[in-house]
Amino acid sequence: xxxxxxxxxxxxxxxxxxxxxxxxxxxxxxxxxxxxxxxxxxxxxxxxxxxxxxxxxxxxxxxxxxxxxxxxxxxxxxxxxxxxxxxxxxxxxxxxxxxxxxxxxxxxxxxxxxxxxxxxxxxxxxxx
Numbered sequence: 001x002x003x004x005x006x007x008x009x010x011x012x013x014x015x016x017x018x019x020x021x022x023x024x025x026x027x028x029x030x031x032x033x034x035x036x037x038x039x040x041x042x043x044x045x046x047x048x049x050x051x052x053x054x055x056x057x058x059x060x061x062x063x064x065x066x067x068x069x070x071x072x073x074x075x076x077x078x079x080x081x082x083x084x085x086x087x088x089x090x091x092x093x094x095x096x097x098x099x100x101x102x103x104x105x106x107x108x109x110x111x112x113x114x115x116x117x118x119x120x121x122x123x124x125x126x127x128x
Contacts, residue, residue, distance in 0.1 A: 013021075080088065098105045 083091070
């Protein structure tokens with residue numbers, strides 16, 4: 001025991017030891033500040049979450065579209081296999097004619113929708 005210190009007290013730290021403790025404390029404080037800043041940046045976190053949700057939705061939509069296209073192609077092939085050749089030929093000619101007269105087909109479709117809407121409305125109103 002030295003005569004400079006009362007019993008039970010720690011020896012005084014050296015300047016080198018104090019510098020090391022300050023350096024460690026600064027590093028810890030820096031990490032803590034960065035973590036708090038990241039948590040406080042709500043806008044960035046919300047944007048990141050929105051990007052994740054958007055990517056997941058796009059992936060799901062893409063997968064769903066692929067499944068629908070596959071089922072539609074399968075149904076088309078099944079229908080073509082069951083359709084007699086003369087009927088298929090007439091359907092192909094009708095599709096080609098519809099392609100050539102697209103405006104006429106659109107006008108007819110709109111007219112059909114209007115007629116159905118009028119009939120539906122009159123039935124719904126009890127023929128009034």
